[in-house]
Amino acid sequence: xxxxxxxxxxxxxxxxxxxxxxxxxxxxxxxxxxxxxxxxxxxxxxxxxxxxxxxxxxxxxxxxxxxxxxxxxxxxxxxxxxxxxxxxxxxxxxxxxxxxxxxxxxxxxxxxxxxxxxxxxxxxxxxxxxxxxxxxxxxxxxxxxxxxxxxxxxxxxxxxxxxxxxxxxxxxxxxxxxxxxxxxxxxxxxxxxxxxxxxxxxxxxxxxxxxxx
Numbered sequence: 001x002x003x004x005x006x007x008x009x010x011x012x013x014x015x016x017x018x019x020x021x022x023x024x025x026x027x028x029x030x031x032x033x034x035x036x037x038x039x040x041x042x043x044x045x046x047x048x049x050x051x052x053x054x055x056x057x058x059x060x061x062x063x064x065x066x067x068x069x070x071x072x073x074x075x076x077x078x079x080x081x082x083x084x085x086x087x088x089x090x091x092x093x094x095x096x097x098x099x100x101x102x103x104x105x106x107x108x109x110x111x112x113x114x115x116x117x118x119x120x121x122x123x124x125x126x127x128x129x130x131x132x133x134x135x136x137x138x139x140x141x142x143x144x145x146x147x148x149x150x151x152x153x154x155x156x157x158x159x160x161x162x163x164x165x166x167x168x169x170x171x172x173x174x175x176x177x178x179x180x181x182x183x184x185x186x187x188x189x190x191x192x193x194x195x196x197x198x199x200x201x202x203x204x205x206x207x208x209x210x211x212x213x
Contacts, residue, residue, distance in 0.1 A: 005128060006089040009079065009096040010210040013103045013183065014134035015176040016158075017145015019195045023134065024097055026203045027210060031095060042094040044082065051075065051101050052108070059109035060160075068105055068112045072120050075101065083127045096129075097210070103133075103182045107175050114185055121186050130209050131190035133183040138173045140196050145172060 010027070012020050024045070032040060055063060055071060079096065086093040102117035136144070146169050149155055161171035183192065191209050195202055 004091050006086040006091065006093040007083045007096075007128060008092050008094070008211055009083075009098070009124075009127060009129040010132060010206070011098045011101055011124065011129055011188070012132045012134065012206075013100055013179060014136075014195070015141065015145075015172045015179060017141045017149075017172060018134045018136045018176070019144060020099055020134060022199075023195070023203065023206055024099055026199070027097055027207055030203065030207055031211075041092065042082070042086070044094070044096045046075070046096070046098045048099050051099060052104060055105065055109050056157075059111075063109055063111055065111050065116055068109065069116060072102055072105070072117060076120050076123050079124065079127055079129065092211070095210075098129075103179055103186070106182055107178050114182060118185070121188065125186075125188040129188055131183065131186050131188040132206055132209055133180065133190065133192045134195040135176060135180065135192060136195050138169070141172055141176070142169050145169070 012024055014020050028043070028045060031043065035041075055068060058067065075098075082094050082096060102112075102120050105112050105117060106114060146165050149158075150165065155165075155168070158168045158171075162168040180192075183190065189209075191205065193202055193205055
């Protein structure tokens, strides 16, 4: 017998260009599309504008470990409140998807190390939050993360990682390796998925991880 939990949270991590935003868009649309009329419960999506953007603004202007830790504390406290507020229910009542968090913070902005964020990982694990790590080959990272963005503002930001498109690409390939090591340290229920398979199959795996008990 499957016992439903009232709180479903999924953290999606991976380097730039691996397909996080596309997958998360698919998760949200499937969740809404499969809900019965008037039965869409609390749905929270923390995009990088919330999880990483506030730090990126200051990363070249004196961002400190305390700043980064304080940012994580605010997010995790909100998660704890969302979790606590639905515990009287016996069916899923609150759904959360997070685009990048403490693993990414260890590489970008990079002022924190695993020891600074490990307690947050444990807190998220205690809430039942699951971790999905997306990976892709260097070729896929180039095709998805570099080529489509050569004329976008993102490349101006990415210049801090390398002067050429090739150097920026090399940075993201190495970043993926570092993130994979951090993924292995996490105590959250987790899954690593190669995001080069059939998109629908990858979405199926991610949706089951998010919504299954």
